[in-house]
Amino acid sequence: MLSTTYVPGAPNWLDLGVPDVDAAASFYGGVFGWTFQSAGPEGGGYGFFQLDGKSVAAAGPLTEEGASPSWTVYFSTPDADGVAKAVEAAGGTVRVPPGDVFTAGRMAAFTDPAGARFAVWQPGGVQGLETVMQPNALCWTELYATDAGAAKDFYRQVFSWQYQDMPTGDGGPPYTVVAPAGSADVGEAGHGGIMQLQQENLDAGSGAEWHPYFGVEDCDATYAAATERGATTLFPPMDVPGVGRMAMVKDPFGATFALIKGDPTMG
Numbered sequence: 001m002l003s004t005t006y007v008p009g010a011p012n013w014l015d016l017g018v019p020d021v022d023a024a025a026s027f028y029g030g031v032f033g034w035t036f037q038s039a040g041p042e043g044g045g046y047g048f049f050q051l052d053g054k055s056v057a058a059a060g061p062l063t064e065e066g067a068s069p070s071w072t073v074y075f076s077t078p079d080a081d082g083v084a085k086a087v088e089a090a091g092g093t094v095r096v097p098p099g100d101v102f103t104a105g106r107m108a109a110f111t112d113p114a115g116a117r118f119a120v121w122q123p124g125g126v127q128g129l130e131t132v133m134q135p136n137a138l139c140w141t142e143l144y145a146t147d148a149g150a151a152k153d154f155y156r157q158v159f160s161w162q163y164q165d166m167p168t169g170d171g172g173p174p175y176t177v178v179a180p181a182g183s184a185d186v187g188e189a190g191h192g193g194i195m196q197l198q199q200e201n202l203d204a205g206s207g208a209e210w211h212p213y214f215g216v217e218d219c220d221a222t223y224a225a226a227t228e229r230g231a232t233t234l235f236p237p238m239d240v241p242g243v244g245r246m247a248m249v250k251d252p253f254g255a256t257f258a259l260i261k262g263d264p265t266m267g
Contacts, residue, residue, distance in 0.1 A: 012128030013074035141192035
């Protein structure tokens with residue numbers, strides 16, 4: 001599971017790129033109770049979503065040419081430059097080369113061979129998010145893959161991730177749980193998943209993408225709060241046996257995120 005004791009390859013930061021940061025702060029404040037703290041004049045509009053005074057995510061204006069509103073998942077690394085080389089060697093693209101963010105750390109952003117965007121954070125003064133695995137905070141990350149096998153190969157080369165395939169129960173492709181290198185129990189250490197997009201999704205134009213899951217106390221109530229504030233539904237609240245109750249939406253700007261209330265029977 002996610003933890004704020006960050007190890008290489010595990011998610012350690014999450015931010016939202018949007019055309020209107022103030023509007024995003026208002027939306028997510030209404031949905032999750034987050035407050036927004038600006039990074040200051042030197043931050044270029046970037047700032048931090050906080051819950052009880054602790055950072056749970058961040059947001060900033062779109063800065064890349066042709067970028068669309070989206071959530072970006074960052075993975076921890078002690079060597080952002082080394083990851084950049086590994087990404088290129090594995091067939092990915094370096095969109096933002098490694099660079100220092102003041103004294104906070106070093107970041108770089110990439111695109112995998114199928115088009116999914118992700119980033120890395122090499123901690124300096126900022127280790128990562130201050131709260132995860134709590135209500136209204138990040139609890140899972142997920143890759144929608146156009147070719148799950150190729151995605152697993154790519155990320156194994158880049159991060160040395162370990163995988164465990166789980167049957168989905170509908171006879172479709174397995175769901176792959178992802179854990180950092182060296183994990184004794186992939187299921188217990190899992191911080192995300194890789195889901196093969198179904199043919200009908202591909203035919204409808206769905207592409208490879210990373211998106212976050214936020215834990216909630218009441219999936220239906222939080223889903224209602226999101227849709228009442230302009231979010232559009234990708235799938236409404238539904239029960240997934242052994243997992244919990246979940247929903248997925250696009251925020252009013254077009255960024256995808258999911259909600260989940262865990263299944264208490266899982267222990």
